[in-house]
Amino acid sequence: FFFFFFFYFFSISGRSTSLQKNKCLSSVEKIMFPNSTILGRPPFPPKPQTANHFNQLPLRVSPVLFSRQQLVESECNFRNSCFRGIPLHSLPRFPSVRSHDCTPGTSASPHVSPVPALSQGRKRRSDEHSPCDLKRQRFHSPGSRPLVLSAPSPPRGVQKSSVPSHVEVCGPVLSSGTALSPRTPKPAGCVPPLGGELHPSVIDGPLPPVKDKLSQQIMELFQVCQQQADDLEKKELCRAQLQREIQRLFPQSRVYLAGSSLNGFGSRSSDADLCLVVQEGSVNQKTDAVYILGLVQQLFYRLSYIERPQLIRAKVPILKFRDKVSGVEFDLNVNNVVGIRNTFLLRTYAYIEKRVRPIILVIKKWARHHGINDASRGTLSSYSLVLLVLHYLQTLPEPVIPCLQKAYPESFNPSMDIHLVPNGPRDIPPYTSKNDSTLGDLLLGFLKYYSTVFNWEKSMISVREAKALPRPNYKDWKNKYICVEEPFERSNTARAVHEKMKFDTIKAEFMESWQLLQAKKDLNFILPVRATIQKR
Numbered sequence: 202f203f204f205f206f207f208f209y210f211f212s213i214s215g216r217s218t219s220l221q222k223n224k225c226l227s228s229v230e231k232i233m234f235p236n237s238t239i240l241g242r243p244p245f246p247p248k249p250q251t252a253n254h255f256n257q258l259p260l261r262v263s264p265v266l267f268s269r270q271q272l273v274e275s276e277c278n279f280r281n282s283c284f285r286g287i288p289l290h291s292l293p294r295f296p297s298v299r300s301h302d303c304t305p306g307t308s309a310s311p312h313v314s315p316v317p318a319l320s321q322g323r324k325r326r327s328d329e330h331s332p333c334d335l336k337r338q339r340f341h342s343p344g345s346r347p348l349v350l351s352a353p354s355p356p357r358g359v360q361k362s363s364v365p366s367h368v369e370v371c372g373p374v375l376s377s378g379t380a381l382s383p384r385t386p387k388p389a390g391c392v393p394p395l396g397g398e399l400h401p402s403v404i405d406g407p408l409p410p411v412k413d414k415l416s417q418q419i420m421e422l423f424q425v426c427q428q429q430a431d432d433l434e435k436k437e438l439c440r441a442q443l444q445r446e447i448q449r450l451f452p453q454s455r456v457y458l459a460g461s462s463l464n465g466f467g468s469r470s471s472d473a474d475l476c477l478v479v480q481e482g483s484v485n486q487k488t489d490a491v492y493i494l495g496l497v498q499q500l501f502y503r504l505s506y507i508e509r510p511q512l513i514r515a516k517v518p519i520l521k522f523r524d525k526v527s528g529v530e531f532d533l534n535v536n537n538v539v540g541i542r543n544t545f546l547l548r549t550y551a552y553i554e555k556r557v558r559p560i561i562l563v564i565k566k567w568a569r570h571h572g573i574n575d576a577s578r579g580t581l582s583s584y585s586l587v588l589l590v591l592h593y594l595q596t597l598p599e600p601v602i603p604c605l606q607k608a609y610p611e612s613f614n615p616s617m618d619i620h621l622v623p624n625g626p627r628d629i630p631p632y633t634s635k636n637d638s639t640l641g642d643l644l645l646g647f648l649k650y651y652s653t654v655f656n657w658e659k660s661m662i663s664v665r666e667a668k669a670l671p672r673p674n675y676k677d678w679k680n681k682y683i684c685v686e687e688p689f690e691r692s693n694t695a696r697a698v699h700e701k702m703k704f705d706t707i708k709a710e711f712m713e714s715w716q717l718l719q720a721k722k723d724l725n726f727i728l729p730v731r732a733t734i735q736k737r
Contacts, residue, residue: 390629393552412639413722420640426469435529436458439531450500456533464547476540479493480536486535490518491518497510506524506525517534539690541622545622545626560590560647563724565583565586572706579703580697585685606664648718
């Protein structure tokens with residue numbers, strides 16, 4: 202009897218204690234989770250999502266890193282949006298290709314059925330179509346069929362039949378090259394395709410004539426110092442790896458290789474320029490680009506193979522860093538797509554005539570040796586220096602090179618979609634010049650032209666027009682000592698030369714080198730060949 206009594210007493214007290222604990226927990230849960238579904242209350246109403254709004258991310262919160270599955274599935278239902286006017290205090294997600302640019306498996310325009318009104322709270326029937334169906338189709342798994350993009354219009358003078366009807370693109374076409382289908386004929390132009398074998402005219406074609414000692418020295422220096430295939434491969438491997446890392450922050454972004462690494466004028470010691478494209482429109486370089494590069498800089502601090510990421514706030518802000526594996530210095534910008542356009546313009550000039558690359562590489566080495574090839578120190582940038590040489594070659598009585606933007610305007614259209622830019626000049630044929638000057642003659646003529654002929658005070662250099670133009674009366678051109686027109690944006694690429702002392706130094710180096718070379722006909726008197734080869 203006592204045994205049953207105690208058993209009944211303890212069971213009753215245990216139940217009461219359990220009930221009291223459950224009541225306390227229930228009250229606490231009601232306070233902490235007032236809208237929890239397990240408490241019998243409706244959940245939070247879903248927030249409406251639109252194509253023109255982004256998820257908020259405070260500035261002081263470190264960015265979220267996405268998994269590979271999230272990268273594949275992210276942004277399938279987001280429309281393209283205009284980024285203008287939206288501050289980058291949130292982490293945006295940008296589409297890579299506009300909906301009208303491509304369709305899966307065909308170059309024809311897709312047929313979109315009318316969109317019926319969808320009832321809320323139920324699944325869409327199989328015969329109903331969402332406005333985001335096309336976006337779902339354009340994101341494919343690694344094993345699905347690649348995208349097919351429409352090819353640009355052929356340049357004047359090229360038959361339409363020689364241009365393939367479509368180009369299959371896998372990955373960032375600007376840096377890793379354009380992948381052609383097996384049925385696509387190989388391009389017949391002078392520019393070697395990216396990611397593929399060089400055109401026979403580039404490999405087997407005759408080198409520039411070497412008839413004198415000066416020309417022989419120029420060719421020797423060029424052959425040793427020009428960028429090699431393994432140099433470009435190292436840069437491309439780093440670009441591809443960095444793109445994978447940055448896509449954890451911006452899933453639809455792309456990283457493109459640009460500048461001298463790709464335009465044909467690079468040397469073995471050239472730095473690499475990278476362009477991070479996060480959207481198809483422009484980005485405010487003073488605020489948004491700095492914010493994005495700040496996020497990327499924090500990401501790079503965690504990467505063991507990246508050294509010294511440094512954010513430089515310039516007119517076009519850049520993130521400078523070094524790849525420990527290859528030893529290459531990189532400059533990363535955000536959405537400076539004009540750099541991609543002029544990369545392929547200069548690449549066409551580099552391969553359209555066999556004397557262009559040797560003469561430009563030697564002039565860049567000469568300018569670097571004399572301290573007039575550093576925009577950060579108030580002298581000429583490499584880009585401005587290349588434009589100076591191209592302008593000289595265009596304006597000779599018998600031009601060495603043509604004006605590409607006049608002869609092939611469709612191939613270098615400033616409004617061309619950025620993913621089509623590499624294919625623009627693919628069918629431009631080599632240029633046959635009547636000018637038979639040797640490399641030594643051209644180097645002497647270049648130095649003489651800017652020492653005694655060109656009017657620095659009244660003229661502006663224009664490769665776009667292939668002539669010297671009167672200086673415009675705009676802000677970028679007033680009180681500037683050197684005016685060099687950017688072929689696409691038409692801004693002044695030599696605005697860094699803003700001190701008279703630096704300008705006088707540049708003119709003095711041109712004059713002194715011309716007089717020495719004219720008298721000695723030996724490159725060593727203005728540029729030590731052996732020491733330059735050792736530095737490369």
